Every structure is written in C-alpha cells, then in structure tokens.
Amino acid sequence: MPKVLISDKMDPKAAQIFRERGCQVDEITGKTRDELIAMIGDYDGLAIRSSTKVTKEVLAAATNLKVVGRAGIGVDNVDIPAASARGVVVMNTPFGNSITTAEHAIALMFAVARQLPEADASTQAGKWEKNRFMGVELTAKTLGLIGAGNIGGIVADRALGLKMKVVAYDPFLTPERAVEMGVEKVTLDELLARADFITLHTPLTDATRNILSREALAKTKKGVRIVNCARGGLIDEAALKDALDSGHVAGAALDVFAEEPATASPLFGTPNFVSTPHLGASTSEAQVNVAIQVAEQMADFLMSGGVTNALNMPSLSAEEAPRVKPYMALAERLGALIGQLEGAEISAVAVEVEGAAAELNMKPITGAVLAGLMGVYSDTVNMVNAPFLARERGLDVREVRHDREGDYHTLLRVTVTTSEGTRSVAGTLFGNAAPRLVEIFGVKVEADLVGRMLYIVNEDAPGFIGRLGSTLGGAGINIGTFHLGRREAGGEAVLLLSVDQPVEEPLLSEVCSLPGVKRVKALKF
Numbered sequence: 040m041p042k043v044l045i046s047d048k049m050d051p052k053a054a055q056i057f058r059e060r061g062c063q064v065d066e067i068t069g070k071t072r073d074e075l076i077a078m079i080g081d082y083d084g085l086a087i088r089s090s091t092k093v094t095k096e097v098l099a100a101a102t103n104l105k106v107v108g109r110a111g112i113g114v115d116n117v118d119i120p121a122a123s124a125r126g127v128v129v130m131n132t133p134f135g136n137s138i139t140t141a142e143h144a145i146a147l148m149f150a151v152a153r154q155l156p157e158a159d160a161s162t163q164a165g166k167w168e169k170n171r172f173m174g175v176e177l178t179a180k181t182l183g184l185i186g187a188g189n190i191g192g193i194v195a196d197r198a199l200g201l202k203m204k205v206v207a208y209d210p211f212l213t214p215e216r217a218v219e220m221g222v223e224k225v226t227l228d229e230l231l232a233r234a235d236f237i238t239l240h241t242p243l244t245d246a247t248r249n250i251l252s253r254e255a256l257a258k259t260k261k262g263v264r265i266v267n268c269a270r271g272g273l274i275d276e277a278a279l280k281d282a283l284d285s286g287h288v289a290g291a292a293l294d295v296f297a298e299e300p301a302t303a304s305p306l307f308g309t310p311n312f313v314s315t316p317h318l319g320a321s322t323s324e325a326q327v328n329v330a331i332q333v334a335e336q337m338a339d340f341l342m343s344g345g346v347t348n349a350l351n352m353p354s355l356s357a358e359e360a361p362r363v364k365p366y367m368a369l370a371e372r373l374g375a376l377i378g379q380l381e382g383a384e385i386s387a388v389a390v391e392v393e394g395a396a397a398e399l400n401m402k403p404i405t406g407a408v409l410a411g412l413m414g415v416y417s418d419t420v421n422m423v424n425a426p427f428l429a430r431e432r433g434l435d436v437r438e439v440r441h442d443r444e445g446d447y448h449t450l451l452r453v454t455v456t457t458s459e460g461t462r463s464v465a466g467t468l469f470g471n472a473a474p475r476l477v478e479i480f481g482v483k484v485e486a487d488l489v490g491r492m493l494y495i496v497n498e499d500a501p502g503f504i505g506r507l508g509s510t511l512g513g514a515g516i517n518i519g520t521f522h523l524g525r526r527e528a529g530g531e532a533v534l535l536l537s538v539d540q541p542v543e544e545p546l547l548s549e550v551c552s553l554p555g556v557k558r559v560k561a562l563k564f
C-alpha cells in the first residue's frame with residue numbers, strides 16, 4: 040500500500056481521499072528540514088502547500104518517493120529539476136484556488152482605493168477622521184494586468200463587471216484570447232503609462248523577477264495603485280517604498296513578499312500600504328478544492344498510473360491510462376532492446392506509431408521508449424527523468440504519427456541513429472494488451488521481450504541450431520522460448536532465445552565462436 044505524507048496544513052478531505060483510494064497517509068506538519076529528511080525515505084507520495092521546501096537534499100533522502108503534490112499553484116518551493124533528475128513526478132492544482140486569489144486581488148484593489156485598513160484602524164481607535172480618508176472610484180479607471188493567465192483572466196472578468204477598462208501585458212496572450220477576455224493587449228511600457236491600477240499575476244521567473252523595477256515604477260502614471268497577489272520578487276520592494284513615500288504611487292497592497300514569512304519589511308507602516316500574509320488562496324472553498332484535487336491526482340498516480348497536472352511529465356488521465364499503459368510497456372521494452380543493442384552510440388531516436396496506436400497520446404509512449412533506452416545506463420531511470428536525461432545527453436527525439444494501414448492493427452516503431460546509420464525495431468500488441476516484438480533491424484521476428492534473453496545473428500545454415508542447443512545445454516542453460524527470423528533462406532538469420540539462467544563470459548564468447556555466428560548479445564528486460 041503506497042504511503043503518503045501530508046507535511047503542510049491541508050483540508051482533512053485530502054487525507055480522507057487518500058485513505059478511500061487505498062493509500063496509507065500520515066499528516067505530520069511543522070517539521071524542520073532535518074526532521075523531514077529523516078522521515079521522507081518511508082514515503083511514496085508527499086502532499087504539500089507552500090511551507091514545506093522540497094529541496095535537493097530532501098529529494099536525495101526520499102528514496103521511495105514517486106510523486107510530490109502541491110495543493111496550490113506555485114511550485115517555487117519544489118526543486119523541479121532535482122525532482123525530475125530523481126524520477127519524481129511533481130504535480131500542482133492549477134485551478135482550485137484561482138477564483139479565491141482573483142477575489143483577493145480585487146479586495147486589495149478596493150482596500151487601496153479607499154484606504155480601508157487605515158480607516159478601520161483609525162475608526163476603531165475612536166478618531167472618526169472623516170476628512171482624512173478620501174478615496175477613488177474603480178469605475179472607468181484603467182486596470183493594467185501583468186500576466187493574463189487563469190487568475191489574471193478572472194480578475195479581468197471581475198474588473199470589467201466593475202466597469203473598469205482592462206489592458207494586459209502578457210507575451211503569451213494571443214490576440215484572439217485578448218478579444219475573448221475583453222482586454223486590450225499592450226506592451227509593458229504602454230501598460231505602465233496608462234494604468235490607474237496595476238495587478239500582477241505571473242509566476243516568478245527570470246523574465247518576471249523585478250518586472251516592477253525602480254525604472255518600471257518610474258514609468259507608471261502618478262497616483263497609480265499596485266496590487267501583488269502573485270509572487271514576491273516581482274516588485275522591487277525598496278523602490279516601491281520610495282515611490283509610496285514620494286507620493287508617485289498612491290497606494291500598494293502586497294499579499295506576497297520577496298522574503299516570506301515577511302516579519303520586518305521596510306514597507307510596514309508606510310501610509311497607503313496594505314499587506315496580508317500570503318492569504319491569496321485562503322478561503323475554505325479554495326482549500327477544499329485544492330486538497331481534494333491534489334489527493335485525487337496523487338492517488339490516481341500511485342494507484343493506477345494516471346498523470347494529471349504534472350509539471351515534469353506528460354499528462355495521462357486515469358481513463359486513458361488503461362489504454363496507453365500496454366503501449367508504454369511495449370515502448371519501454373523496444374527502447375530497452377535497441378538501447379542494449381546500439382548502446383551509447385545513439386544520437387537520435389524516432390518514435391513512430393500507426394494503426395490504433397496513432398490515436399493515442401504519444402507523450403507517455405515516447406517517455407517510456409526513452410526510459411527503456413536510458414535505463415540501459417542507470418537503474419534509477421524512469422518516465423520522469425528519462426526525457427531530462429535524454430536532453431542532457433543531447434539525444435534528438437522525434438515523434439511521428441502515421442495515418443496509414445499497415446500489416447498490424449497497431450504498430451510502434453523505434454528507430455535510432457548512430458554513426459553507423461539508422462536501425463529500427465518494431466512491436467505490436469496482441470489482444471490490445473500483450474507487447475510483442477515483430478521486427479528487429481529489418482528482420483521479422485515475433486518474440487516476447489521478457490527476462491533474460493540471448494540475441495544472436497548468424498548465417499542461416501543447416502546444423503547451427505543443434506550446435507547452439509548443445510553448447511548452451513552443456514553449460515547448464517535452459518532455453519525457455521526460441522524465436523527465429525531471417526532476411527532470406529541462406530542469408531542472415533536472427534535468433535532471440537529466452538533463457539532461464541544468465542549467459543555470461545566465457546560462454547558468450549564460446550557461442551560467438553560457433554561457425555557462422557556474427558554477433559551475440561545477452562539481453563535483460
């Protein structure tokens with residue numbers, strides 16, 4: 040039974056779902072880094088929010104870990120390259136808290152427009168300062184969205200409902216989507232020059248870090264109000280403080296800070312500055328949504344191999360998984376076969392599908408080919424880290440989907456390029472389930488690729504099979520299955536034998552020295 044650790048405070052629905060789906064679950068929150076490192080080795084799954092930092096060191100200790108699930112959107116607390124390199128899937132829940140976070144951005148926009156926190160504090164202090172607090176309306180003002188994805192899109196929708204004009208800067212926003220959203224796509228400089236309010240909704244990346252830098256803030260309209268509910272680090276906080284002090288920026292609200300928890304920001308106490316402690320996602324609705332979603336996704340993966348919302352692996356729905364998984368098994372075996380036969384010389388891999396296979400999601404199939412192929416070099420390769428390792432090795436990977444009828448109702452072909460040229464192997468599924476090799480390097484051979492096998496290329500001549508049987512039998516090797524193919528009578532023949540015992544040196548050399556033998560290779564699947 041897979042074991043899951045919930046290491047951040049999460050709605051109890053998550054634990055309930057894990058149990059119902061057949062996982063054992065421990066909820067242990069508030070652990071230090073070292074405590075987490077000491078315990079993580081026991082777990083197959085780790086469910087987190089933003090407090091747990093899944094660092095390289097934590098991952099190194101996570102010897103059984105298969106999946107990290109983030110109940111939320113941002114995964115900046117997870118070292119994704121390190122997780123990928125260790126073969127750990129990282130998932131998030133990209134939509135569960137979007138409405139809640141967009142509503143928080145709107146709430147903060149009102150808060151800075153009407154100085155609500157300061158007015159509240161003053162009133163509750165018995166001051167009744169009616170003349171001190173003069174706000175502005177949102178109606179007819181221009182909102183500049185930096186980032187127009189899920190949350191930015193919801194903010195735009197709500198802002199349009201408030202009769203604001205919305206302009207958006209997002210290099211990935213298509214003109215069609217901008218029209219659909221009812222926003223005007225603009226450059227960053229145009230947004231800075233035109234916006235009365237700016238809200239940020241991008242992830243923190245190299246391109247977005249300090250997107251509201253001192254220089255950018257200087258380009259904003261005097262009296263602009265700024266809201267950040269996305270990630271700390273998008274705004275230069277020192278420059279924002281200066282701009283608030285000078286009155287150039289009329290108000291700012293931050294839910295997120297460059298350093299969190301933020302307990303001593305220079306912004307604290309600045310007039311017209313509002314802050315919340317990373318509460319964007321904190322509504323009961325959003326927390327139930329993300330808890331349910333993360334638990335279902337992780338349980339799908341641990342119990343049936345379904346992959347949803349993974350950041351380092353192609354998606355495979357729990358419904359698709361039963362259809363695609365037999366192909367993944369075939370793909371992994373073909374990859375392992377050609378990897379063992381062609382070794383480190385491979386510079387390019389083409390994965391081709393035709394017939395029924397051409398209807399399927401190819402990404403997991405290609406991932407499985409690479410896992411089989413790269414698995415020849417390391418025991419720790421899997422579907423997650425294989426594409427990453429392939430990229431590191433500079434392998435050129437290509438996918439081809441053929442719309443044609445072939446000899447088989449479904450066919451998967453793996454072709455590799457080496458300095459010698461290209462070579463390919465192909466396989467099919469018997470009964471839509473059982474993986475079967477059907478061709479190796481241009482020779483038709485039908486075989487199950489399982490367990491220990493021996494691959495022999497020899498000249499097709501009478502007496503060879505008898506001599507081979509005696510040589511192996513004499514060394515105590517029992518032949519399980521025997522598969523034979525040849526280019527033409529008397530030409531090159533290919534033999535694939537499954538054997539019950541390992542065939543090692545010096546027996547391999549002895550087989551190789553039998554008359555007519557051109558190549559012998561022990562294989563393992």
Ligand SMILES: NC(=O)c1ccc[n+]([C@@H]2O[C@H](COP(=O)([O-])OP(=O)(O)OC[C@H]3O[C@@H](n4cnc5c(N)ncnc54)[C@H](O)[C@@H]3O)[C@@H](O)[C@H]2O)c1
Binds near residue numbers: 187246
């Ligand atoms: N405060 C919170 O509690 C809270 C809650 C949820 C999400 N978030 C954060 O909000 C942010 C947005 O979330 P989302 O769900 O809308 O993500 P999303 O992926 O749907 O949207 C992000 C948008 O940013 C755009 N973008 C990327 N690089 C850009 C750049 N250089 N300039 C301008 N735009 C760029 C993308 O094209 C995309 O449209 C994320 O950082 C997420 O972590 C915060």
Ligand SMILES: O=C(O)CC[C@@H](O)C(=O)O
Binds near residue numbers: 114320
């Ligand atoms: O879990 C939280 O409270 C914050 C989540 C938020 O930052 C996110 O990126 O989804």
